[in-house]
Amino acid sequence: MSKPRTYKTEAVIIKKTKLGEAGRILTLYTPQLGKIQAVAKGVRRPRSKMAGHLELLTHSQLSLARGRNLDTVIGAQTISSFLPLKTDLDLTSYALYATELVNQFAADNVEDQPLFQLLVETLQNLSQGGDNELIMRYFELHLLDMAGFRPQLEHCVACKSALKDAANLFSPAAGGMLCPGCRQNQLAYPLSENARKVLLLLQHSDYSAVSGLEIDRELSHQLEMVVRNYIRYLLEREVKSTAWLDSVRGQIDDNQIRPYSPTTPTKT
């Protein structure tokens, strides 16, 4: 029996590129089909009825028609627009970083329903407001787990001994913790016992159980650096959105220090 010519799926729009005069190629993350690409015709025209349902970071119900190469979106209905993610630049940058990581770690056409759930949950959590850094660390740790790169935080990966409250290190190449005796010549980052415990807790909990954690700025920064360095090592290059996240934050920090002061226009 041949496959039906059209099918329906839920999807989160995780990437878009221009195609021709008015179309786009969308990268979609779906519950059953994993990551797929599809063509959306005419969605860059102002009167496109589908455009609003196919915006980046939108969770939609789609109808697609099979094509020889790429399938084509023929219908779209928003399930969640995650509006705050589109109106707050800071939230936009976090959400795009999350979708970029899904795009980087997920293989094409491989079903991974837990990852789809994690992505939707993360966009929801960001939309609802909370500690954005905590939301991201939770997302990263669970994504790493699902992608087969769960960092080993419970014991030293080299000698397997239990970790004492000492100067332990995290080694991206070893994929986990090293005790002071096993450091040798590996590139590794110091990880405080507090930070290790928070990461372990995030790894082993549902988001609802950790959402109330209060993490001070210094600890938050340490968690961000260690997880980001590990992800960077795994992807062997800087994730593009990370750089953007930094630049957006830079702008926001600049604005806080230096209030906007328009320069006096000069008449010519």
Ligand SMILES: [Zn+2]
């Ligand atoms: Zn050791």
